[in-house]
Amino acid sequence: MNALITGSGCSSGQEDPExxxxxxxxxxxVGFLREHFQCxxxxxxxxxxxxxxxxxxxIEVLAEFLGMETERFINEYTRLLPDRSGLxxxxxxxxxxxxxxxxxxxLIQEVKPKQCxxxxxxxxxxxxxxxxxxxxxxxxxxxxxxxxxxxxxxKRQESEKHGE
Ligand code: SF4
Ligand code: SF4
Numbered sequence: 001m002n003a004l005i006t007g008s009g010c011s012s013g014q015e016d017p018e019x020x021x022x023x024x025x026x027x028x029x030v031g032f033l034r035e036h037f038q039c040x041x042x043x044x045x046x047x048x049x050x051x052x053x054x055x056x057x058x059i060e061v062l063a064e065f066l067g068m069e070t071e072r073f074i075n076e077y078t079r080l081l082p083d084r085s086g087l088x089x090x091x092x093x094x095x096x097x098x099x100x101x102x103x104x105x106x107l108i109q110e111v112k113p114k115q116c117x118x119x120x121x122x123x124x125x126x127x128x129x130x131x132x133x134x135x136x137x138x139x140x141x142x143x144x145x146x147x148x149x150x151x152x153x154x155k156r157q158e159s160e161k162h163g164e
Contacts, residue, residue: 020034024120024123024124025124025126026120026124026126026128026129028120028124028129028138030121032142033120033121033138034121036138036141036142037120037121037134037135037138038134038137039134040133040134040137041105042132042133042134043100043102043105043106044131044132044133045116045119045128045131045132046096046097046099046100046105046106047094047095047096047097047100048095048096048125048131049091049095050125051081051082051088052088052089052097052113052115052116053081053086053087053088053113053115054078054086054087054088054089054113054115055086055113055114056087058111058113058114059073059074059078059087061111062108062111062113065108065110065111066108074087077089077090077098078090089113099112120132120134120135
């Protein structure tokens with residue numbers, strides 16, 4: 001999971017009634033996602049190349065969870081974001097998150113960064129709903145639902161073309 005990315009087994013975002021009808025970049029209303037999206041724990045968001053931003057507060061919690069000194073964790077298990085605005089978790093050489101396990105999913109599920117917990121409710125990447133199994137299921141559901149008026153015609157036709 002990464003790409004400005006997230007994690008296996010993402011939880012739902014924070015409830016904020018004012019945002020319920022806001023459209024996310026992919027065209028999904030926040031409220032619809034909160035009501036219908038279900039993470040299917042495919043782990044694809046943990047395999048994407050990108051960055052998992054982590055705050056200093058989150059680093060302290062994670063380091064304690066791993067039984068490690070905060071300074072050592074920062075030095076050995078984080079990297080600077082390209083714009084130098086903060087730190088990111090390290091990736092494996094394959095690009096997937098260091099804490100993603102093919103069989104167990106996220107190894108730090110209890111303390112994973114906010115960026116991971118917020119996906120796809122607060123941020124997304126283009127085409128996320130074709131890669132994320134929960135997003136793919138939502139597309140199939142929405143094509144059968146009367147609640148899909150928000151889907152742009154182009155997006156709907158494209159979905160039908162791909163048989164989703
Ligand atoms: S911290 Fe966990 S949820 Fe976040 S990208 Fe890594 S494996 Fe996925
Ligand atoms: S279903 Fe989506 S949010 Fe859940 S692990 Fe897969 S890609 Fe990530």
